[in-house]
Amino acid sequence: MIYHGAFSIIRRPMVWALATSVFLAFFTYCQISQVEAQESKTKNAGFVEVFEVSGLLDEVLADAVSNALEEVQRNGARALILQVNSKQAVISDEKLNQIAKQILDSPVPIEVWIGPSGSSAHGKIAQLISTANSIGVSIGSSVGNTGEQVLDPGIFGDVWGANHEVLKSNTFDWEQAIEKGIVQCRKVEVDELGNSLTEQQQIARCANPTLGDFLVSRDSFLSEVVSTEQGPRLSPLTQTKIRGLSLLDQLMHTIASPPVAYLLLISGLVLLLFEFFSIGIGIAGAIGAVVLALGSYGLAALPIRLWSLLLILASMVAFAIDVQTVVPRLWTLIGQISFIFGTVFLYPQENVEMSWIPMVVGIVGIFILMSRGMPIMIRGRFATTKISSLSENNT
Numbered sequence: 001m002i003y004h005g006a007f008s009i010i011r012r013p014m015v016w017a018l019a020t021s022v023f024l025a026f027f028t029y030c031q032i033s034q035v036e037a038q039e040s041k042t043k044n045a046g047f048v049e050v051f052e053v054s055g056l057l058d059e060v061l062a063d064a065v066s067n068a069l070e071e072v073q074r075n076g077a078r079a080l081i082l083q084v085n086s087k088q089a090v091i092s093d094e095k096l097n098q099i100a101k102q103i104l105d106s107p108v109p110i111e112v113w114i115g116p117s118g119s120s121a122h123g124k125i126a127q128l129i130s131t132a133n134s135i136g137v138s139i140g141s142s143v144g145n146t147g148e149q150v151l152d153p154g155i156f157g158d159v160w161g162a163n164h165e166v167l168k169s170n171t172f173d174w175e176q177a178i179e180k181g182i183v184q185c186r187k188v189e190v191d192e193l194g195n196s197l198t199e200q201q202q203i204a205r206c207a208n209p210t211l212g213d214f215l216v217s218r219d220s221f222l223s224e225v226v227s228t229e230q231g232p233r234l235s236p237l238t239q240t241k242i243r244g245l246s247l248l249d250q251l252m253h254t255i256a257s258p259p260v261a262y263l264l265l266i267s268g269l270v271l272l273l274f275e276f277f278s279i280g281i282g283i284a285g286a287i288g289a290v291v292l293a294l295g296s297y298g299l300a301a302l303p304i305r306l307w308s309l310l311l312i313l314a315s316m317v318a319f320a321i322d323v324q325t326v327v328p329r330l331w332t333l334i335g336q337i338s339f340i341f342g343t344v345f346l347y348p349q350e351n352v353e354m355s356w357i358p359m360v361v362g363i364v365g366i367f368i369l370m371s372r373g374m375p376i377m378i379r380g381r382f383a384t385t386k387i388s389s390l391s392e393n394n395t
Contacts, residue, residue, distance in 0.1 A: 047239040048221060050081045050211065056352070057089035057125055058301050060253045062099060064245050069102040069110070078238060079109040079220035083211060084129060085119035088351060090256075090302055093150040096124055100131045100151050109133045113214040114141045122171065127151050130159040134184040136214040137174045139207045143182065144171030147350075178206045215240065252297070258347055259358035261298025266362050268292025269316050270369060274377070277323060303351045311342030315366075323374045332370055339366055 051068045053061065065082070072080040089096055103110045112129045114121045115138035121129055122145040129135060129143075131151075137143065144167040149159055158164035163172075163180055177183045183206060208214035215221045215238075222237040245253060254260055271288025278284065299309070318335030322328050343359050 046076065046078045046222075047241050048079045048081055048215065048218075049075075049077045049241045049243050050083055051243045052083045052085075053125070054083075054085045055253065055257055056302070057086055057091060057128075058253060058256045059091055059095075060249050060256065060301075061245070062089075062091045062095055064249060066099055066102060068243055069099070069106060072108050072110075073106065077108060077241070079111055079133075079218065080106075081211075081215070081218075082110065082112045082129070082132070084112055084114050084121045084125065085116075086125045087120055087122040087353065089124035089128065090352065096128060096150060097152055097155075100128050100156060103128070103131045104156070109218075109220050111218060111220070112136070113208060113211060114138060114143060115208065115211060115214070117141060117209060120171075123147060124150060126167065127159045131156060134218070135177075135182060136208040136217070137177050137183050138214075139174055139209050142171045142173050143167075143177055145169065174207050183207075255294050255298040256301040257298070258302060258352050258354040261295055261302060262343070262346060262354065262362065263358055264291050264295030264298060266295075266312070266366065268295050269313070270366070273316055273320060273323070274374070276320070277374070277377070303348055305345055305348060308342045308346040311338045312346070315339035315342060319366075319370045319374070323370070326375050328371045328375060335370065336367055339363065 049068070049072055051065065053065060055061070057065075068080060110132050111134045112121075112132040113136045114129075115136075117138045117140040119138060119141045121141075121143045124147070126143050126146045127149060128151075135143075146159060146167050148168070149164075151159055160167050160182065163182065172180060172182060174183075208217065220238075244250070255264065268288050268291035271284050271291060275282060275285035275288060315335040315338035318331045318338060321331040322335075340363055343362055347354050
């Protein structure tokens with residue numbers, strides 16, 4: 001009896017320990033299975049790539065877009081999303097047709113989101129994105145002003161179909177784009193709580209304020225509904241990979257923007273003019289040459305009026321005539337007038353837009369520099385020479 005009682009006392013904790021071990025093993029197995037299932041689900045969901053098309057579509061950006069369209073067919077992506085905020089393309093019509101054909105023929109869905117809020121897709125860019133599989137738009141954004149069609153009608157038909165003629169010289173805001181069917185969207189009449197939605201609310205739900213909102217509404221992007229304290233929400237399964245320009249390409253793309261190219265041009269010319277009237281060859285001349293070369297590259301990538309560029313160059317010659325006399329006179333006035341006209345008409349407004357801010361900075365800056373800065377610099381140079389000569393005579 002004593003032995004049996006002792007065995008019972010020992011057996012009870014053994015049973016509890018065994019039961020606990022079995023429970024922990026089962027719980028661990030369930031957790032591991034759940035994690036593996038989640039990983040498997042995520043893996044099967046794949047990924048989509050996002051490429052930002054921002055600023056003018058120049059050669060650098062066009063080549064990067066073309067490469068992204070080729071790469072997405074080899075890397076297993078479920079779709080390529082083009083995030084667009086651009087008012088014009090400055091590439092050749094042949095290049096634009098080539099990229100449009102790549103989009104049209106791509107076995108991988110090519111989808112466009114005009115965003116973030118306040119973005120636009122105008123001009124030839126608006127023609128290009130019309131070939132995408134689907135289009136989304138953020139609140140406050142617009143599309144249109146396509147101009148005359150440059151895409152081959154035999155391949156692409158009329159861009160924007162029924163809206164072709166209207167969008168040649170007009171834009172649709174985000175609400176109009178949804179109402180006209182430009183934006184593909186699943187309208188819902190009730191919300192998650194079963195409340196009826198007005199027509200305006202249905203339209204607003206079709207807009208995609210963020211890239212995430214656009215992604216989860218795509219067929220190529222897989223999500224699941226999860227419960228949270230705030231209620232049910234969509235949780236993405238498909239991963240998102242962001243593509244972009246390399247540092248060098250980004251630099252060249254920035255240089256080819258209208259305000260940057262203009263400011264680099266006049267900065268380089270002013271530095272070289274300063275170096276011309278300074279003693280010896282110094283750092284200003286070297287920097288001026290580099291800056292002028294960068295500005296020239298930017299202008300070469302943009303449509304410009306040649307006569308306006310010649311006016312800017314001629315204004316520097318006019319300024320130089322008065323600079324050497326130390327007193328601003330008639331040639332300074334002629335140079336300033338030439339510079340103003342060259343600046344205002346440098347870019348054709350139908351192709352490239354430049355805000356008034358860089359123009360005012362350039363015009364006012366040149367006026368102050370040529371009427372005050374340069375004469376003071378020249379006086380200082382001759383004064384230094386005179387003082388040096390007197391010192392030598394005294395010795």
